[in-house]
Amino acid sequence: MAESIIPGLPKWLENAHNAAHITIVLRTLQKRERTRIMARAASKHQSHPSKRHRISHLASTMAIKAEYIKHYSIATGSDPAYEHENRYIDIVPYDRTRVVVCPGEPSHDCPSSCTSGRYLNANWVRELAGGKWWIATQAPLPHTAHTFLSVILEGISPPPGTSLSNLRQLNRVRTVVQLTQNLESGARKAHIYFPPVAGQSWVIEPERGRGDPPIQVTLVRTQSIEDAHCVQSVVSLQLLSQNRTPTGDPVLFQHLLYASWPDHGVPAREDRDGLLCFIRLVDEANRDLSLFTGMSDLDPNPPIMVNCSAGVGRTGAFIAICSLLRHYRFLSPATKPGEEISPLPPSPLGPLPPEIEDDLVAQEVESLREQRPGMVQRDDQVVLIYETLISAFASASGVDEVASE
Template structure:
């Protein structure tokens, strides 16, 4: 895939993203599709302080809605190629720690669901963090669980949220063994519960990838792919025999703003999933020729902006990124990140196909 072609893809996708952002700022009259891209809930004065960055906010139609009515800067995102629901989120602020953790204790459902699921049916249990808490001198994520095993933190609810405080205890920490090198990621197991219900906590796995700079891309691609497979293994829980329990619920994925690194990760996960390449049992060679049918029936998410141009409308990566941006603004934030998706996905296909 040539650099010139990727730049053309980036230019078209950027123009479409600009149309989304500017649709409700147009003068003197908004275009007909403007309501589709409204972010009015995020702009309510009481909610503005809960946004880490003022220009990165969820669309009203795809934002995560907590039963308490408390606002959170997080979006439901459905993979185009892979078909899996995920939650793309900004890293919590101190004032939003309770709201963030509430996603793991309360019944929530993607947009368009007919009703809320039973509390246990679709319970989230996996967090992917793609940013360090500090980058240089800048705070990029608030540490909402303790560093020491056995210790506990407690987070009070925000105003008008009448649920109890939430407690988080660190149960264990582990990292992959990499002789002579810094580990690529950290795996923490958390016990999350409402105060007064500590005897029946909900276990949450926090998976922190340590090698992804802001606006940039990982240098160690192999470690990233191994991490992605580890995430899938952690989230797939085969211990439940109750058919009502989702064995592979949505994963919560976030960086600082929840768009650049987060969008890149979700795009790659989706494309690899469609080819069966990010399951824990696919570390060895996979016969790609038997997986081409996975694309059948995959069509772009409907957009009021219309389809992609003739030049790129069959490009699965362009489709994926555009579909993500239809659901959360600014997903895949830089040219380097878009190029990274092309290079990693195509290289993985060649490797798995034995070429």
Template sequence: MDHLSSRFRRIKKQSSPASPATTLAGSPPDRSPLESKLNTGGQREQPAVVPPTLTIPTNQPPSNPPKSPFRRGFTFRHSNKRARSPAPPQQVPPVPAIVSQDGIVEHEKPTTIKDEDKNGQGITKEKPKPKMPAFLNLSESEIESKFIDLTWAERMRLQDSFNNPSPTYEFARVDSMEVKRLDRYANIQPWANNRVKLQVPDGQQDYINASPIVLRSPFNPESKPPHRYIAMQGPKSITTGHVWRMVVEQLQSPAVIVMLTETLESGMEKCFQYFPKVAGEEWDIGEHDEFGDGFRAQLSCVSVEDHANGAIEVRKLNIHADDREEDMIVWHLLYRKWPDFGVPALEDIDSFLELMRLSREKNAHEDNPRIIHCSAGVGRSGTFIALEHLMRELESGDLDRFGPKQDEPEDDIIYNTVNRLREQRRSMVQADIQYAFIYQVLRKLWLEKHGLAVEDIQEPAAKRLEVEHNPPDPFFEDPE
């Protein structure tokens, strides 16, 4: 990455009065740009090679975040509505209290083990400390560099799709003006050959902005079932019926929809209110017979419950399709604590993990895809999917098969997972703060699993780096 070296410059560490910020585990008062980004929701994470000790800021107004170097270069323009640029930074801390995917709180592991000496006498000795996988021990600049690599890999896929216009090409683009009115954002579309197709009569438009996602275990793909999702863009009013038609056609009862955005954020519509909101409310779906095949359904809200102190709204919905013998149950889980353009706050991480648990628990079975959506269906949705998938590898113990000496990026399963997501849907895990958040959460989960603290991982601290400020790039606009 020699071309990146000119974009970084060393910062001479200066002494300064203690910050008024509340400090966790003795973290230093002066912070690097990426550390500040994760602690405020729009700036950057601590650069230490060791898993960073993190600082929660006070209510001081955050400064404008520096732009990453990769946000320069593209000059394409569209007249269609485009996703907004990132909103002002939110207060975001690092990572979570730890609950496993089965809801079991991890306790500190024993630090001693029983053994025998050479005479067969029983002895107790200190348990050897496990080695943290190297990809969890990256510095902020290395994580930033990998995100830039992911961005360029996607640019190359897009460039190849221009040079190879064949409709059978793996990364062929959806190239139809007819469907653009159905998209919430003109620059966020599924790959043409990896999209959900509605089961409509020949000659009718089968498009919906949704992509099937399959992630297999990087360690035991034969013994572990793949994770299956449908990543969907937040519907518009004209696509509400399309969503419920997709649910009836693609899912089994009981089905699950995870919604990671409010319908309105910062005064803008992020997702149309596509579901009945209160118990007893009923809707008719397909009454205008848009596709000319007589598809009709009745959608009703059976109940509404709050979970995790109001962070999660759980709706039980019922769908009766006229051409189906049995009704479908759909669990709609609305998560209300993920800030626009950010990541969940420290005090909200438990509810975020609870959301994951509920979505698995209420699904019919593992082969039944869960619909995950936010506004564009790439940023928050991709982060949720990637993190849940990788947590399974951590909890099963398979992640510890990675020793401390693997190469990059081939042995970085975070990088590989996000790249695989982007091969299935463009721009997944869209923002650099979301990408860094996955590393940060998994570091914390790994330490908690092994009963270790940051200081137990003896590695030299990385030198502090500052990312050069760049002018805004109007092409790279983050809808999440």
């Protein structure tokens, strides 16, 4: 990691230069996630058992506390009816925080346990330090693109424990962040769901067997932003009637595709300034109301939907970085002046051990993993969070970092 005297660097963050401390953080986080993995597996096999699975997983299930199995349940996403809607078989959303695409106006009558809504491999995730709500989701598959876009266009279940319910109008998602290329190393990582040429329209059909109206998707405009290593697009959505004509007013959102984060890795050091620039651009774009003239009372900072391919590794690291940057005011606050960030529910695994309990990166990663399985998958992604935060302090202080041996 970079090592230098940086004015204003928090005391806890100085430990990022200490290899022994980082090792403790990584090992502790790994151990706690292994417990969650076992609890998720137990919930899956309890909910959808076969005789073969019951026998093979009996010992591991008995070793996991019942409260863990309930808390980390992935029963809905593990249902055979939804298996084809998961991009990866080992990434399934927690039941208690999952996003449900609900028919009609969303309300607290449509919680994450709602059975009448549509399934999406996505979770509500809130920054621990920064306080902002996100929808962390896998990249769309060809047969899930309609549901993915319906998050923006239709009603969805509100974040757990909040009063945020007007998600069709005032609190509607206006920004989608994509952290994966559509193709990486010859493999399809994300399905393309809007046309590449400005003014062109595509029609996205609902999943087979559903009677939902098709969605017309139009690319309004697009631009490359070199400093932020991204492509920023404005996309229009409109429902189609039975005779395939647009109905209602079009709904706009901004799509920001970051181009410098490789799969199974982290952005190169020479791209870190671009990553910080991209993060600031995302925050500014989400607060931009210029596309929505004539609409009053819009949420000035609505939830952002973010995906990589699985929606856990790069997605988790990105949210963690944004949270800590927001906490230290490198990004605009998520709350109104004087408004406090409410605490998130405590983990049934208990607090972090005393030697790392003051480490905000460890706290943030742990909190994200409580809300969506496997967030910040890799050790180098955890290290990236430390390094990016240090870079932000160094940049603000005009200090050049010196890479340690």
